[in-house]
Amino acid sequence: MNISPISLAFKKTKEQKRAALLTYTVAGDISKKKSLEILNSISKNVDICEIGFPHNTPIADGGQIHFPIFL
Numbered sequence: 001m002n003i004s005p006i007s008l009a010f011k012k013t014k015e016q017k018r019a020a021l022l023t024y025t026v027a028g029d030i031s032k033k034k035s036l037e038i039l040n041s042i043s044k045n046v047d048i049c050e051i052g053f054p055h056n057t058p059i060a061d062g063g064q065i066h067f068p069i070f071l
Contacts, residue, residue, distance in 0.1 A: 005048075006048060009047045009048050010047075012047070013047055020047040020048065021045065021046050021047050021048075022046070022047060022048045022049070022050065023042060023046050023048070023049045023050070024049070024050045024051075024052060025038055025039065025049065025050075025051055025052070026051070026052045026053075026054055027051050027052065027053050027054065028054060029054070039051075
């Protein structure tokens with residue numbers, strides 16, 4: 001039985017008796033380089049980071065598919 005990375009993150013924080021830190025950032029916000037700098041700067045302190053993909057279609061803001069990145 002495989003346990004998802006999300007479940008593992010919550011299990012880890014529960015064992016450590018602390019809240020999980022989940023963040024969200026938009027890929028390419030300002031620039032690709034700046035996005036990578038942001039992710040690198042938070043990677044040691046965050047349990048789960050969700051990265052959104054920008055779009056320019058207002059109706060696309062409905063049922064989105066996100067690809068979580070686990071740091």
